[in-house]
Amino acid sequence: MKPVVELSDVWVELGGHTVLEGITMTVGEGEFVSVVGPNGAGKTTLLKVILGLIRPGQGEVRVFGKAPWALGRDRARIGYVPQTEEVDLSFPIRVIDVVLMGRYGALGWMRRPAAADRRAALEAMELVGIGDLADKVIGEISGGQRQRAFLARALAARPDLILLDEPTTGVDPAASGSFYDLLHRIQGRGVTILMVTHDIGVVSQFVDKVACINRKLVVHGRPEEVVTDEVLAEMYGCAALFFHHGRAPHMVVRPHRAFRREGER
Amino acid sequence: MNFLAYAFMQRALIAGALIGATAGAVGVYVVLRGFSFIGAGIAHAAFGGVAIAILVGVNPLWGALVFSLLVAWGIAYTSRRGHLKEEVAIGILFATAMALGIFLLRFVPGYRADLFGYLFGNILAVSSTDLVASFALAGAVISVIALLYKEFLFVTFDPVMAEVAGFPVGILQGALLSLVALTVVLSLRVVGAVLVAALLVIPAATVYQFVRDFHRLLFLSAALGVGEVIGGLTVSFYLNTPPGPTIVLLSAAIFVVALGRRRR
Ligand SMILES: Nc1ncnc2c1ncn2[C@@H]1O[C@H](COP(=O)(O)OP(=O)(O)OP(=O)(O)O)[C@@H](O)[C@H]1O
Ligand SMILES: [Mg+2]
Numbered sequence: 001m002k003p004v005v006e007l008s009d010v011w012v013e014l015g016g017h018t019v020l021e022g023i024t025m026t027v028g029e030g031e032f033v034s035v036v037g038p039n040g041a042g043k044t045t046l047l048k049v050i051l052g053l054i055r056p057g058q059g060e061v062r063v064f065g066k067a068p069w070a071l072g073r074d075r076a077r078i079g080y081v082p083q084t085e086e087v088d089l090s091f092p093i094r095v096i097d098v099v100l101m102g103r104y105g106a107l108g109w110m111r112r113p114a115a116a117d118r119r120a121a122l123e124a125m126e127l128v129g130i131g132d133l134a135d136k137v138i139g140e141i142s143g144g145q146r147q148r149a150f151l152a153r154a155l156a157a158r159p160d161l162i163l164l165d166e167p168t169t170g171v172d173p174a175a176s177g178s179f180y181d182l183l184h185r186i187q188g189r190g191v192t193i194l195m196v197t198h199d200i201g202v203v204s205q206f207v208d209k210v211a212c213i214n215r216k217l218v219v220h221g222r223p224e225e226v227v228t229d230e231v232l233a234e235m236y237g238c239a240a241l242f243f244h245h246g247r248a249p250h251m252v253v254r255p256h257r258a259f260r261r262e263g264e265r
Numbered sequence: 266m267n268f269l270a271y272a273f274m275q276r277a278l279i280a281g282a283l284i285g286a287t288a289g290a291v292g293v294y295v296v297l298r299g300f301s302f303i304g305a306g307i308a309h310a311a312f313g314g315v316a317i318a319i320l321v322g323v324n325p326l327w328g329a330l331v332f333s334l335l336v337a338w339g340i341a342y343t344s345r346r347g348h349l350k351e352e353v354a355i356g357i358l359f360a361t362a363m364a365l366g367i368f369l370l371r372f373v374p375g376y377r378a379d380l381f382g383y384l385f386g387n388i389l390a391v392s393s394t395d396l397v398a399s400f401a402l403a404g405a406v407i408s409v410i411a412l413l414y415k416e417f418l419f420v421t422f423d424p425v426m427a428e429v430a431g432f433p434v435g436i437l438q439g440a441l442l443s444l445v446a447l448t449v450v451l452s453l454r455v456v457g458a459v460l461v462a463a464l465l466v467i468p469a470a471t472v473y474q475f476v477r478d479f480h481r482l483l484f485l486s487a488a489l490g491v492g493e494v495i496g497g498l499t500v501s502f503y504l505n506t507p508p509g510p511t512i513v514l515l516s517a518a519i520f521v522v523a524l525g526r527r528r529r
Contacts, residue, residue, distance in 0.1 A: 053425075104419055
């Protein structure tokens with residue numbers, strides 16, 4: 001499997017504190033990896049390092065085999081859905097025009113979006129189920145619909161790598177279920193996905209690998225190997241237990257003796 | 266007597282229309298970025314430049330141009346580096362530049378009246394040379410907006426994603442502030458440093474009450490800017506009132522009416 005994202009011994013310091021400590025991990029082409037960890041663990045920082053928004057103090061980062069700040073045209077192959085979209089909700093702009101911004105990077109300087117870009121944007125909107133909202137103003141749709149619009153913007157570029165930072169915050173459970181299904185389908189087209197989430201129980205059934213981060217990379221592996229008491233305890237600093245019930249794992253924060261082994265067998 | 270018969274009035278109307286269109290369009294970015302204060306800041310800094318230019322004996326507009334561009338890039342740089350918030354950077358820069366202007370006034374007693382003209386404007390003294398300069402400045406500003414329409418929209422709406430997409434956000438924001446600076450210089454002779462901020466803010470804020478589409482906002486704000494400057498000049502001619510303040514008061518009145526009938 002060709003590596004799409006490679007980090008080796010990446011250290012990041014922000015405001016005098018070490019935020020990431022010697023992270024080494026590889027995400028292969030077509031993999032769906034979720035990044036989990038407590039608040040302040042450095043998950044968003046990790047994505048920003050991959051995007052080239054933060055340069056590590058030490059270590060090497062490679063995206064499509066190049067340094068993230070020297071990607072050139074390959075930059076347009078990355079889609080990003082930030083954790084909190086700090087956009088002005090009173091900005092006079094329609095959803096379709098926001099989604100079209102996903103195409104801007106590939107268009108380059110001074111070129112305006114053409115009919116083909118519009119088609120790609122509409123297709124991305126159909127895919128995330130907001131095809132009917134194209135002409136709405138960005139501030140006049142619900143929070144969950146807006147989150148889908150930002151995903152559509154990331155998809156509009158037809159990226160080969162998508163980075164998502166807690167994309168289902170504020171999305172209702174049914175919708176976030178179909179959101180994960182959608183990501184799963186997108187992965188089926190060969191797209192590599194790296195997603196930060198706290199929905200660890202739910203995503204375990206979709207993702208290939210889980211990377212547990214708490215400043216250091218605690219573990220990185222298949223969900224059934226990773227999602228154990230010990231790892232979660234180390235990560236969250238409290239005892240937690242996952243047990244599998246059919247396909248869907250459940251998380252119990254206070255461990256229950258009776259379920260203890262069942263979860264792992 | 267038809268006021269169009271006077272050559273000075275014709276020049277005033279042409280210069281006014283250019284200013285109205287430019288300030289109306291640039292004002293859209295000023296209003297949406299929430300930096301109305303920046304227009305005032307750059308204008309006051311430009312006034313400091315005017316005083317220095319008079320002191321060293323060059324065309325005051327060159328002083329205004331250099332000072333306002335310096336302040337524009339100073340604001341872009343300091344806020345980009347995260348040292349200071351934009352508002353704080355402007356607060357410091359504009360008060361300092363203005364103080365410098367007034368301080369230097371002490372040493373150019375013969376030119377006080379002239380300086381006063383830059384503070385409050387004198388549209389009826391627009392020369393044909395001024396007119397040529399106005400065409401050049403307005404043309405430059407509007408061409409840059411047309412060429413970088415997509416880039417400016419992106420950095421105004423979502424600077425983080427613009428950076429992710431590979432656009433040089435710091436340079437684009439500096440360029441936007443430079444357009445504000447050029448608009449200030451363009452308007453200085455006509456409405457003066459004190460009132461130019463109003464031209465930058467009021468037309469855009471007025472149209473914003475009704476329009477939910479960026480493209481349309483840009484066009485209609487420029488159009489309203491032209492209408493308000495020309496309307497204000499006409500009123501000032503018949504009522505024999507000072508043109509700059511008349512334009513601003515008319516624009517403010519239209520804004521208040523718009524606020525009352527807004528549909529969002
Ligand atoms: N610009 C900054 N300057 C200084 N410290 C920062 C900065 N940004 C983040 N940090 C610190 O870095 C650490 C990691 O932050 P990060 O945003 O990556 O956490 P996270 O894992 O995404 O958390 P959350 O689950 O809350 O989103 C935190 O301790 C935070 O305080
Ligand atoms: Mg985060």
